[in-house]
Amino acid sequence: MSSAATVVELRVLDAAKSCCERWGIAKVTIDDIASESGVSRATLYRLFPGGKDVLFEALRVRELEDFFTRLTAQVEGAADLEDLLVRTVVAATQELRADQHLALMLASEPGDTLGQLTVDGLPRIIRFATVFIVPLVDPYLPRRESARLVELLARLVISYFLAPSDHVDLGNPESARPFITTFILPAFQAALS
Amino acid sequence: MSSAATVVELRVLDAAKSCCERWGIAKVTIDDIASESGVSRATLYRLFPGGKDVLFEALRVRELEDFFTRLTAQVEGAADLEDLLVRTVVAATQELRADQHLALMLASEPGDTLGQLTVDGLPRIIRFATVFIVPLVDPYLPRRESARLVELLARLVISYFLAPSDHVDLGNPESARPFITTFILPAFQAALS
DNA sequence: AGACAGTAAGACAAAATCCGTCTCAGTGTC
DNA sequence: GACACTGAGACGGATTTTGTCTTACTGTCT
Numbered sequence: 001m002s003s004a005a006t007v008v009e010l011r012v013l014d015a016a017k018s019c020c021e022r023w024g025i026a027k028v029t030i031d032d033i034a035s036e037s038g039v040s041r042a043t044l045y046r047l048f049p050g051g052k053d054v055l056f057e058a059l060r061v062r063e064l065e066d067f068f069t070r071l072t073a074q075v076e077g078a079a080d081l082e083d084l085l086v087r088t089v090v091a092a093t094q095e096l097r098a099d100q101h102l103a104l105m106l107a108s109e110p111g112d113t114l115g116q117l118t119v120d121g122l123p124r125i126i127r128f129a130t131v132f133i134v135p136l137v138d139p140y141l142p143r144r145e146s147a148r149l150v151e152l153l154a155r156l157v158i159s160y161f162l163a164p165s166d167h168v169d170l171g172n173p174e175s176a177r178p179f180i181t182t183f184i185l186p187a188f189q190a191a192l193s
Numbered sequence: 194m195s196s197a198a199t200v201v202e203l204r205v206l207d208a209a210k211s212c213c214e215r216w217g218i219a220k221v222t223i224d225d226i227a228s229e230s231g232v233s234r235a236t237l238y239r240l241f242p243g244g245k246d247v248l249f250e251a252l253r254v255r256e257l258e259d260f261f262t263r264l265t266a267q268v269e270g271a272a273d274l275e276d277l278l279v280r281t282v283v284a285a286t287q288e289l290r291a292d293q294h295l296a297l298m299l300a301s302e303p304g305d306t307l308g309q310l311t312v313d314g315l316p317r318i319i320r321f322a323t324v325f326i327v328p329l330v331d332p333y334l335p336r337r338e339s340a341r342l343v344e345l346l347a348r349l350v351i352s353y354f355l356a357p358s359d360h361v362d363l364g365n366p367e368s369a370r371p372f373i374t375t376f377i378l379p380a381f382q383a384a385l386s
Numbered sequence: 387a388g389a390c391a392g393t394a395a396g397a398c399a400a401a402a403t404c405c406g407t408c409t410c411a412g413t414g415t416c
Numbered sequence: 417g418a419c420a421c422t423g424a425g426a427c428g429g430a431t432t433t434t435g436t437c438t439t440a441c442t443g444t445c446t
Contacts, residue, residue, distance in 0.1 A: 008422090022301055027220045029404060040423040045406065052405090108215060201393090222433060233394045238435065245434090 009047055009058075012037045016059050021101055024108040025056065060116065063101070064125065068132035071095060081140040082185060085149075086177045088133060089157050093171040096161045117158055129154040141188060149188055202240055202251075205230045209252050214294055217301040218249060253309065256294070257318065261325035264288060274333040275378060278342075279370045281326060282350050286364035289354045310351055322347040338384040345377070 015037030019028045030052060034041045048055040074091040078084035096102065105113040115121060129150050137146040160170045169175040208230030212221045223245060227234045241248040267284040271277035289295065298306040308314060322343050330339040353363045362368040 023216055023220050027216055030406090031404075040425090041406090042408085042424080043422060046421085049406095223435090224433075233396090234435090235395080235437085236393060239392085242435095 008039060008043070012039055012044060012047060012055070013059050013062055015039075016055055017063075017101060020056075020059075021104050025105070025112060026109060028052070060121070060124075064128045067095060067099075068128050072132050072136065075136065078136070081137070082177070082181060084136060084140075085153065085180045085184065086173055088136075089153055089170045089180070090173050090176050092157045093161055093176075096157070097171060114162070117162065122155070122158070125158070126151050126154050145188055149184070152184070201232060201236065205232055205237060205240060205248070206252050206255055208232075209248055210256075210294060213249075213252075214297050218298070218305060219302060221245070253314070253317075257321045260288060260292075261321050265325050265329065268329065271329070274330070275370070275374060277329060277333075278346065278373045278377065279366055281329075282346055282363045282373070283366050283369050285350045286354055286369075289350070290364060307355070310355065315348070315351070318351070319344050319347050334381060334384055338381055342377070342381055 012033065016028070016033045019032045019036050023032070030041060030044060033055070034044050037044075044055070045051065048058060071088070071091055075084060075087040078087055102113070117125070130147055133150045133153075134143070134146045137149060140146075141149065157170060160168060168179045170179070205226065209221070209226045212225045212229050216225070223234060223237060226248070227237050230237075237248070238244065241251060264281070264284055268277060268280040271280055295306070310318070323340055326343045326346075327336070327339045330342060333339075334342065350363055353361060361372050363372070
């Protein structure tokens with residue numbers, strides 16, 4: 001999951017990201033990324049054998065790692081399970097809303113981007129969420145229940161982010177807390193350790 | 194100079210403009226513009242025989258016409274020559290600074306865009322400025338002097354827009370007025386009618 | 387009804403671009 | 417000197433884009 005990423009690799013990924021923001025993934029060429037990162041095309045293929053697909057895969061992975069790294073940093077030191085869950089969904093929702101890169105992608109290439117948040121990408125997002133968040137939940141629940149809970153929350157955060165509701169605002173603690181206590185916690189009450 | 198532009202033509206030019214903002218002129222294809230404007234490629238070639246070059250030429254012309262139309266509307270009713278000149282350079286500078294399309298182009302494709310403001314495009318800009326602004330100056334100066342004056346101002350506005358000065362801000366009347374009265378008007382004093 | 391102008395859809399070949407791989411030369415390190 | 421890493425760029429093949437052309441549809445005018 002993690003990265004012994006060299007400095008060159010990071011430069012390339014940064015270049016890919018900014019190219020992507022400028023032109024959208026469909027319009028970016030390997031040469032664009034190469035010249036933007038000041039790296040030759042040969043090097044780029046050596047680093048990411050498979051070309052654009054592999055490169056953007058790696059970029060998505062890095063973005064996810066960064067996302068969850070920031071997220072876990074924001075929610076550490078929660079007092080109890082309820083507090084942890086509320087802070088997690090709130091922070092995640094706010095991160096999503098503040099993500100400039102994501103906003104641009106959603107605006108310029110809704111199809112691909114939505115795929116990365118739903119059908120194609122959701123399983124991976126859930127994997128990442130599991131890896132990063134389950135350890136935080138583990139003190140309160142058996143491992144199996146933790147995984148179920150984290151998956152559920154990940155799905156809900158994304159759904160409410162993509163299509164906001166009139167009834168709940170998961171970016172707002174005052175709204176998220178009753179949502180968590182009413183709909184989520186009771187289902188796991190029996191398993192509370 | 195002017196346009197018996199049909200509604201289809203306008204739709205196409207609007208589409209070209211928004212495509213251009215999204216991807217930059219280098220990445221836009223004829224098909225992009227065709228589908229964005231909901232017009233078939235055949236029609237597009239009928240309207241602009243010559244393809245992308247001719248189309249973007251037409252777009253630049255239209256942008257210039259719009260620019261100077263808005264500009265002349267803003268400066269009508271000036272009391273005297275000094276007032277006219279000050280209001281013109283101020284309005285032009287502010288228009289330039291507020292032009293979202295221009296800002297995007299300058300950011301994403303500095304080379305081409307700068308060319309359109311300097312070496313390649315400046316002569317045309319001056320022609321447009323002449324056509325639109327000289328009539329306003331004519332009451333005060335002989336025709337030949339008007340043209341010289343307008344050209345000079347056009348060059349100055351663009352230069353100060355592209356590379357702002359610490360000494361003058363042509364977007365600010367309080368700064369533009371002494372500039373005009375000190376450096377511009379005296380040179381044309383002799384020719385004042 | 388029939389002529390006609392304007393258009394969408396799409397086939398087609400030619401041109402341009404992009405891709406992925408490869409070689410070669412240069413550079414810095416051990 | 418051996419070695420790993422890189423930039424530059426050549427190369428053929430795949431893909432995209434271009435510009436032209438044909439066909440069929442639609443509405444308007446006579």
